[in-house]
Amino acid sequence: MKVSEIEARLSSLKAQKASKVKEVRALAMADDSDTTDVQKGVASVDDLQKQIDDLQARLDAVKKAQGLSDDKPDDAEPTDKKGNNNMQIDPNKKQETTEVRDFIHYLKTAEKRANGVTTTEAGVVIPKEILDIQKVPTDVRNLSAVINRVSVTSGMGTLPVLQKNTARLTTAEERAENPEIANAVLKGVDYKALTYRGALPLSMEMVQDAPNLKTLLNTYVQEAKELTEQYQIGKILQTATAVSANTTDDLKTAFNKGLANYDRQWIVTESFYNAVDLLKDANGRYLLQDSIASASGKSLFGSNVLIVADDVLGVDGDAKAFVGDPKAFVLEAMRSDVAVEWDHNENFERILAVALRADFKAADTNAGKFITYGVPAGK
Template structure:
């Protein structure tokens, strides 16, 4: 079989394999995306493995075809008509040596007359002249007059050999490379990774209550401040004042988002895009809770306004760090009622940067690692929760909150995140996410908001 016949057969084989791959991919997509699809995860993995095997066969077939087409010009004898390689079918051509006397002498003892392209001087002139080689003349020897070792020494053959051994990745200078039949270099996409969300959610710290009605009240009994009075015998009883009750009114708000996803993305991507979108919606809910609770701690709501206490020191003052510690200690020891024993510090990253550099009179750092959890922080013996700056204000603002978050914040929710898919008119799927909740300051005495600043 000639080289050209091998190339034709290899092209036919490649076309058949590519058609089979296209058909298998189309059938697999229809089976996975169907509404009545009952394929399990194992079934999908098996389909993917079968498609991968066919893809590898196509790649190997394309590489073989590329190798045949690259080597075909090198095997062609320039003295023969195009598309023939009969000279290479002769087994004696590889062993023929132009320098061998037996190969160069005819039966009558006379040297045969060769074409000038062979690089040999006629016999009549050999006695008086040195043989000038074809390499000195700059002539490329025909391939049927060159030994195998000499072929491998030729620059363009070495380049082709390097190309074949490296599977098309190395292309030396001088190698004629046809881009239309180049090696197929596959592109691989690894598993998608997600940037992590900031930790330390505030939602588990506050009083989260499921409500049935969109509007309601959460009454709070105010703390008793007076004791009983002394009454003489047979004297009328002192009348105790009625308990002070004030209602915390909530009005459930509706948070809604819409996300459009093209059907082509769902069909063509190798990532579980619907699962990623579900995670995306859950992350939005997490941030909604974080920002709403952080805003309450810094500014309050529309009925209860929170005014932060400004704590500021100057670097030019001697012992300014101890002064800052003393001001925070005052809020911790005096300003916040000792009735609130479930205390927590909540600090933004900018505030934590200030706190983490403070020391007491004995040189000990104010912020300590928790004994039970090395990743947790404590300050004055109570937990210190660190959140993003934007969760409690703007970037760069140093906010510090102290108090009992369960008493301070009421988190009323009527429905958790609900996501529904609807088909759009532009061949897309529309995801509607609903979330209904309200965040209110329940007991303003249960928390103190502070802003920290160190001036120059």
């Protein structure tokens, strides 16, 4: 199997796992759920993870084999014929820094070398060579790809946000009659980076034996970051102006009025999507239309539809939706330092704890509405 084929299969498995995790989490939270079904769901997640781990190991082995050298190991210092380390280093070959080596040493031994690792109150900071937390989201199914993400260098501060401009140009005569011209409103949004923590289910023994520790850590933290962002962004979207809708006309009114100056789109729960997917207009046409530009493949009243799990915007079974401009409405202040720390679990085993620092705020609160949809009886 080629590297590209392995990577494609790996990507598909990860997507399946993410979808299954959401399904099992929702099942576990449901009041009428069967514990047997939950156990089967967890087993399915574990099986997918095993497939991912096996495939990742194969991919790592192939890539390592492709990079093997005939005369020296990859991490050897370049030397001349006499064995002196004075040969010119290939500028195109990525060199592992002291910070990275000492960080890996910490992961395998829990020993913090005084000058080799950076620490904060949250733990040991992951070097940027291993993890780039500021990578622009590319998966348009994630909410982090449709909001305003700003990298900040301090734990707290104020970010300026330009509100939607309502000023109009006037003639000289109009200015003479009314010299007070509306100015663009620059709003300051205060942020304070909070620490979100999670536990990486790896023991120190597993870390010591991991074939590609950097890839493993990067994958886990990126997935944890995406899930953290998804639910925190969902909380902010729920603060938009509340609207109740029981009919198609109610939905149209919410979409049509008050948002004309914004780039409108729909962010909907699965239950909302299912309810609206059954609706037809007066001519018998379904409200949801096909759209190749939308992540879901559908549009509603001409605007793209993005579907999230019910519990991102409420609880299981909620038919909820945000309509408006999420990029104008939500501001994420993201700190680039992500830390790890060895901790003990309930079994007194050493597990790796991960901490992310970010804050999520409503910026332009006029940029959206939060709809609760409920179909009246008999409809």
